[in-house]
Amino acid sequence: MPNWVDGHPAESLSIKDRGLAYGDGLFETIAVRAGRPPLLEYHMARLAEGCQRLGIPLDLQLMRTELLAFSAGLGEGVAKLMITRGEGLRGYAPPPVALPRRILQSSPFPVYPQVNGVEGVQLFPCVTRLAEQPLLAGLKHLNRLEQVLARNEWQGSEFAEGLMRDQSGRVIEGVFSNLFIVHEGALITADLSRCGVAGVMRAALLDSARAQGLKVEVRDIPFEDFLQADEVFLCNSLFGVWPVRSVTGHHWPVGPLTRKLQAIARDLLDI
Structure with a gap:
């Protein structure tokens, strides 16, 4: 077309x-x-x-x-x-x-390995940090140089996505996706008032989770909280939800709340 x-x-x-x-x-x-x-x-x-x-x-x-x-x-x-x-x-x-x-x-739709959604993905710990700029935070503006530099940090298929943090080391998102953690039954995603992109799938999953009565938190995620999470997953408007199985030697299971949100994402995307 x-x-x-x-x-x-x-x-x-x-x-x-x-x-x-x-x-x-x-x-x-x-x-x-x-x-x-x-x-x-x-x-x-x-x-x-x-x-x-x-x-x-x-x-x-x-x-x-x-x-x-x-x-x-x-x-x-x-x-x-x-x-x-x-x-x-x-x-x-x-x-x-x-x-x-x-x-x-x-x-065309990008072709992602089916295993990403089934078994989960490994994250590359990006060195590139997101600058804090509240005036632009959350927007999907046309300047994506931070993401370009971060994506250039790894090659090959070992890592499906990269982990991006801010200047203070807080966990923010993936290079082309948003990130959620699950801790003690709560669904948690990063506060994007300083930096990051407020993804549409992130917004849709937050709305769906609240509608189902799930405990939802939008807050800062220190790296230590990230490592202590019970479940971790990524989302965007093309692939839906991918569980995260590991980063820098830390491993997580694919948990029940991740699977629940994954099914919701499939319904939202009509796939």
């Missing part, structure tokens, strides 16, 4: 675009199944918050309409939605009147 720029098939972009020059924008990575994006409302909510916080005047209803049309044409695969502030002159100052650019790219 051809890519779209501002609602029309296109394969090029202006070199004056601020997304290219400064990473001035946001993106969403969206699973599409049977012509529909299963987590649409979560994606749109995060996009709306990001545009509000960055001051990008996006027409959200138009974006929703285009995304649904694009998804219908794609059928099965991944839609990557990028919003930039549009074109601008040299310099950091935004244009007085921003004309946001809407970009949609299609790709």
